Amino acid sequence: MNKDTLKVIEIYQSIQGESSLTGVPCTFVRLAGCPLRCKWCDTVYSFEGGSIITLAEIVAQVQALSPRTVELTGGEPLAQTQTNQLAEMFVAEGFKVMIETSGSEPIEFLPKETHIVMDVKCPGSGMSSKNKLGNLQHLKSTDDLKFVVASKDDFDWSCKFVQEHHLEDKVNLLASPAFGHVDPKDLVTWILSAPVTFRLNLQIHKYIWGPRVKGV
Ligand code: SF4
Numbered sequence: 727m728n729k730d731t732l733k734v735i736e737i738y739q740s741i742q743g744e745s746s747l748t749g750v751p752c753t754f755v756r757l758a759g760c761p762l763r764c765k766w767c768d769t770v771y772s773f774e775g776g777s778i779i780t781l782a783e784i785v786a787q788v789q790a791l792s793p794r795t796v797e798l799t800g801g802e803p804l805a806q807t808q809t810n811q812l813a814e815m816f817v818a819e820g821f822k823v824m825i826e827t828s829g830s831e832p833i834e835f836l837p838k839e840t841h842i843v844m845d846v847k848c849p850g851s852g853m854s855s856k857n858k859l860g861n862l863q864h865l866k867s868t869d870d871l872k873f874v875v876a877s878k879d880d881f882d883w884s885c886k887f888v889q890e891h892h893l894e895d896k897v898n899l900l901a902s903p904a905f906g907h908v909d910p911k912d913l914v915t916w917i918l919s920a921p922v923t924f925r926l927n928l929q930i931h932k933y934i935w936g937p938r939v940k941g942v
Contacts, residue, residue: 732808733758733776734784735801738941739791743931745824745843746870746898751793752824755784757809760801762828764851766876766904771940772801781812785819797824804831813840830856834864842869848883850876850904865897872927876904881916888922900927905937 758776901924
């Protein structure tokens with residue numbers, strides 16, 4: 727693989743299934759590979775394989791689809807360093823560019839125009855030691871910080887994390903139920919009595935098309 731290519735699992739058009747832009751038409755570029763192994767991961771099919779495609783061809787494929795919003799996702803899109811360059815190319819073409827990242831890779835090399843959706847890995851994921859805390863200082867007020875909670879303990883941990891890092895009013899705070907592990911009704915109850923303000927972040931594509939469908 728050379729510096730002008732990326733390993734891609736799929737490119738498809740849908741709506742934003744989660745994030746603060748839920749429901750907005752979007753083209754997704756799912757990149758291959760992830761160094762993490764979250765216990766509740768729903769995209770294990772992105773860990774291996776994929777097609778090697780030039781950055782220019784990726785842009786051309788996305789341009790052939792109509793939405794002007796593109797999301798680079800994975801796997802972990804920033805595990806391939808050329809992703810920063812791809813983001814710059816999309817920005818130059820006038821796209822709104824979103825990046826869905828685990829928070830375990832540096833985000834400071836992304837163009838400032840990108841909308842970053844960054845996870846903070848809770849203990850229930852088994853990956854909380856991978857959180858790159860230095861990323862927090864690079865988030866913009868328009869970016870999203872997402873906590874996928876697999877239990878009440880994870881939710882309480884998330885509240886404490888927000889307080890300890892003084893994140894309220896600095897970034898959009900999203901709380902998502904780990905699908906199949908937490909009932910969204912319970913998460914709503916927790917949010918309503920939380921010491922910090924989270925926005926409920928359901929993965930609506932799973933409610934529309936079911937939890938196991940790819941490419942939506
Ligand atoms: S970071 Fe994302 S893709 Fe990687 S293991 Fe965790 S949930 Fe799966």
